[in-house]
Amino acid sequence: MTTRRIVLAGGLALPALAARAQDRPVQIYVGFAPGGNIDLAARMAAPFLEKHLGGGTQIIVVNKPGAGGMLMLNEVAAAAPDGRHVALVSFPALVTALYDNTPRYRVDSFTYAGLLTDEPYTVFVGTDTPFRSLRDLVEAARAQPETVTIAGAGIGGAPHLAMMAIERAAGVRFTWVPTQGAGQAMQLVQGGHVAGSISTVSLTVRAHIQGTLRVVAIMERERWDKAPDLPTAIEQGVDVAAGSARGFALPAATPAPIVARWEEAVAKTARDPEFRALADRDFLIVRHMDRATMTRFVEDNAREYGALWRSSPWRR
Template sequence: MTMKRRVLVGGALSLPALSASAQDRPVQIYVGFAPGGNIDLAARMAAPFLEKHLGGTQIIVVNKPGAGGMLMLNEVSAAAPDGRHVALVSFPALVTALYDNTPRYRVDSFAYAGLLTDEPYTVFVGNETPYRSLRDLVEAARAAPETVTIAGAGVGGAPHLAMMAIERAAGVKFTWVPTQGAGQAVQLVQGGHVAGSISTVSLTVRAHQQGTLRIVAIMERERWDKAPDLPTGIEQGIDVAAGSARGFALPVATPAPIIARWEEAIRRTAQDPEFRAITDRDFLVVRYMDRPTMTSFVREQAETYRRIWATSPWKQ
């Protein structure tokens, strides 16, 4: 199976300068999780190409972990609208916080400049565990409810909701161990502190191939041709598919010409042959959406998770 990738090609745009007051300051791309996780790695991979397509504007990646990314989103939503404060937002984390917490932002607090990646999740365990399949993990949880520990970034984010989907599909109960980012969750798995974790292919497939962790399922409908040895959860009787999409958002008051400049830079990054070669090498799945398409996507996500929260809340 070839992972579906969508690249929407728009017409060329002029690239106006950032606000005059911000000309000599670097752009800060904020990540709401600790360094070393999948979202942090995606930001650092994209940054040099965004720099190039923004005309050489310096970019630095700033980690602001806490509350599943909510603290960072609060900060960026209230930042100066000068094009220098940009959030790498992930879904569904941006919208789930609207229902399980009290963030200072809302969906319409941001201008969404473009989606860049959308990756399926994997379920993985430590090499010293007895689990060789997702079915093994599920049967252990069935035999001893709430004793099998699964770590992942935050509460109510995409990894947590993916675990809950497995629980519902299999009729079992794990224990969720929230972390400040996916990198920390990997360390807990590799150190034998938890049984397993859930994260994206870009963070886990290489480690699986190198033998530092064991993927027991890819949360996709079909096997992935870039890692065909990875069985799906569906093959193992667990009908689940889940992943994480990421894109860029700026404070909603940011002037339209600056948003257009960012939209164009994201589009050019998604199409850049050098960027595509790196993402192919490192299993990062590119899926570009322009500003209107991403904005519609965010609103659809918010409505989807509003309905889920009403019937199956993920946080008490």
């Protein structure tokens, strides 16, 4: 992309700031390695956010993997509140790190500009494995506890907690193999290094259709109309539904006019017909929340996973 001028909202783009902005693009941070579902969502949204922020905004996506996204969140929470440091945050990863780690951020370290996507998870395996269904995975784990390996992004994030929910519902034990992102987990599955993995429909359903991996369950209450051949986990006797939501967060001290500009850009992106067409093509599920609704969503997540941590810690 060529470098263009960024204009901030509410009259904050003074001439000197606008000039300096030619060398200071907006950075959207992703807490996982390139090639995963969160990274792909950020890169899909970036040109639309550029358009709807206006003023010649340039956005670059910056990957800062590590500690299940916590390292990136620490960095953005401490960044200058100038509208140029924005995190694509995922849930429940943002809140689970508050309980199983020692992050330098809290829920109120950020101001939330809006949720953009929310997707169910799938359980998938390699095409060369003997596993044809979630039942097959469960029965293998029941026969030989902790020998069936499941890979996924980080520890304590949504994929890991989804696996633990399957374990509780089915009364089995897998072995979790943490990775720096969903893309790396997919590579381990396709290379035959692990039995399976858990990730969102946007990363896995197209690969399933293309025959490069096998989705054995979708973790939704009902079958998904875009891939009606995929059975749910519930159909296979595992009463679990799980997924991952993603939205945008800025440092808490970011001035209100800048946050309002971002909130508007996220909303316009969610409504943009071209973005929605691309999302539909790539099995990305758009679910928009405005700033206030997303803030309540984050607070509810924090309470929910705090209670879960006290009853069933996910680090063991």
